[in-house]
Amino acid sequence: MTGEPKRQPGDGQTRRRGAALEEAILRAAADELTESGYAGLTMDRVAQRAGTNKNTIYRRWPNRLALGIAAYRQLTTTIQPPDTGTLRGDALELLRRANRHWSSPLGAILRDLLSAAGGAPELLAQLPEQSTDTVTATWLTVLGRAIARGEARPEALHPRVATVAIVLLRNEFVMRGVPTAPDEVLVEIIDEVYLPLVRRRGTPPA
Amino acid sequence: MTGEPKRQPGDGQTRRRGAALEEAILRAAADELTESGYAGLTMDRVAQRAGTNKNTIYRRWPNRLALGIAAYRQLTTTIQPPDTGTLRGDALELLRRANRHWSSPLGAILRDLLSAAGGAPELLAQLPEQSTDTVTATWLTVLGRAIARGEARPEALHPRVATVAIVLLRNEFVMRGVPTAPDEVLVEIIDEVYLPLVRRRGTPPA
DNA sequence: GCAAGTAAGGTACGTGGCGTACCTAAAAGG
DNA sequence: CCTTTTAGGTACGCCACGTACCTTACTTGC
Numbered sequence: 001m002t003g004e005p006k007r008q009p010g011d012g013q014t015r016r017r018g019a020a021l022e023e024a025i026l027r028a029a030a031d032e033l034t035e036s037g038y039a040g041l042t043m044d045r046v047a048q049r050a051g052t053n054k055n056t057i058y059r060r061w062p063n064r065l066a067l068g069i070a071a072y073r074q075l076t077t078t079i080q081p082p083d084t085g086t087l088r089g090d091a092l093e094l095l096r097r098a099n100r101h102w103s104s105p106l107g108a109i110l111r112d113l114l115s116a117a118g119g120a121p122e123l124l125a126q127l128p129e130q131s132t133d134t135v136t137a138t139w140l141t142v143l144g145r146a147i148a149r150g151e152a153r154p155e156a157l158h159p160r161v162a163t164v165a166i167v168l169l170r171n172e173f174v175m176r177g178v179p180t181a182p183d184e185v186l187v188e189i190i191d192e193v194y195l196p197l198v199r200r201r202g203t204p205p206a
Numbered sequence: 207m208t209g210e211p212k213r214q215p216g217d218g219q220t221r222r223r224g225a226a227l228e229e230a231i232l233r234a235a236a237d238e239l240t241e242s243g244y245a246g247l248t249m250d251r252v253a254q255r256a257g258t259n260k261n262t263i264y265r266r267w268p269n270r271l272a273l274g275i276a277a278y279r280q281l282t283t284t285i286q287p288p289d290t291g292t293l294r295g296d297a298l299e300l301l302r303r304a305n306r307h308w309s310s311p312l313g314a315i316l317r318d319l320l321s322a323a324g325g326a327p328e329l330l331a332q333l334p335e336q337s338t339d340t341v342t343a344t345w346l347t348v349l350g351r352a353i354a355r356g357e358a359r360p361e362a363l364h365p366r367v368a369t370v371a372i373v374l375l376r377n378e379f380v381m382r383g384v385p386t387a388p389d390e391v392l393v394e395i396i397d398e399v400y401l402p403l404v405r406r407r408g409t410p411p412a
Numbered sequence: 413g414c415a416a417g418t419a420a421g422g423t424a425c426g427t428g429g430c431g432t433a434c435c436t437a438a439a440a441g442g
Numbered sequence: 443c444c445t446t447t448t449a450g451g452t453a454c455g456c457c458a459c460g461t462a463c464c465t466t467a468c469t470t471g472c
Contacts, residue, residue, distance in 0.1 A: 055450075119379070119383040174325065
């Protein structure tokens with residue numbers, strides 16, 4: 001939305017450097033992302049929009065993808081674990097947040113970035129929603145509280161187990177493509193898979 | 207490996223048409239895939255290798271990706287469900303096969319194709335290992351036998367539940383990138399998640 | 413067998429976008 | 443002030459996709 005004033009050679013204008021310039025570039029890139037998606041994020045356009053030139057961009061990011069990832073991070077905020085009082089509530093809330101995000105325009109951008117990264121771990125790690133650590137920590141927190149309440153078995157406090165639900169939902173997006181998963185799918189994941197897996201055993205509700 | 211003889215204009219050679227030509231193109235594309243991966247699959251090179259021209263290729267496939275998918279299918283064979291006698295054995299075998307395939311050169315090609323498809327369902331459906339139907343059917347078969355043997359609870363015979371293990375492994379590849387998952391990961395998925403989830407309930411082995 | 417129709421071959425080109433090279437000009441800093 | 447650093451301007455090489463257009467070889471139907 002914000003076009004930078006085009007600078008003429010020798011017009012005596014102040015010339016940005018360092019952090020200020022970097023922020024301007026990131027803002028321009030983020031704007032391009034939201035307007036045209038990752039496909040529309042071209043180095044020429046970002047340079048023009050930021051009122052600078054490709055040269056300057058390439059001095060800071062090695063390639064288009066790196067810039068795209070950096071710009072994407074500008075658009076996201078980090079998540080706080082919910083605390084609804086029940087494991088089912090917390091888990092469902094986390095899935096709904098993920099579902100909303102992945103179905104939003106930002107989700108489309110995220111998918112394109114993932115595509116472009118082609119599974120390079122050092123790049124994936126820079127994407128908040130994909131960073132295994134962040135996501136895993138959130139689920140472990142939620143599950144830990146449930147265990148403390150006696151809702152779940154302590155042995156379930158294991159990264160692989162704790163994150164099963166979100167992994168299944170992510171898979172839903174990878175396999176079925178773009179559109180939002182219906183809420184029933186989220187409920188099904190929780191009720192048919194996640195809760196049966198982490199709930200206390202050997203004491204059937206008989 | 208097989209270079210087609212270069213045809214000269216007016217050299218009186220026989221000119222391939224229809225199915226024969228199509229097969230030649232697919233063979234050339236498949237060879238390029240195995241030698242140079244999807245990145246190396248360029249329309250010009252395929253045309254040259256098949257002893258034909260881009261024009262002819264574009265009459266059959268709308269773009270590079272479509273050709274890549276078609277060529278990839280030439281390189282894969284369909285899977286048969288294993289029958290080791292135990293659910294654990296069958297499930298582990300299926301995971302090991304998937305692991306081997308995804309770590310092989312073919313797996314790299316598959317990942318690139320998935321990347322390029324960018325989550326378009328109609329394209330994904332053409333990739334055997336990604337076709338939900340095929341994979342789900344296999345796991346349902348294996349799980350169905352286990353239920354018949356009394357190893358698993360009948361309510362687990364549900365697509366979402368039956369395929370949990372393979373979904374987790376797929377996630378491992380998506381998140382951690384290329385290299386083979388160690389066998390311990392497969393065992394962990396089976397023993398910590400899959401079997402606890404599908405096994406009979408309420409009768410702990412006490 | 414011949415003529416019309418169809419499909420393959422050859423070649424060139426437009427296009428888009430990345431990444432680089434190279435020089436000029438402004439700011440920073442001693 | 444003079445030097446060093448960093449930004450700006452511009453052009454270009456390159457690659458590969460996809461298209462256009464014509465020529466040439468097969469096929470088919472009369």
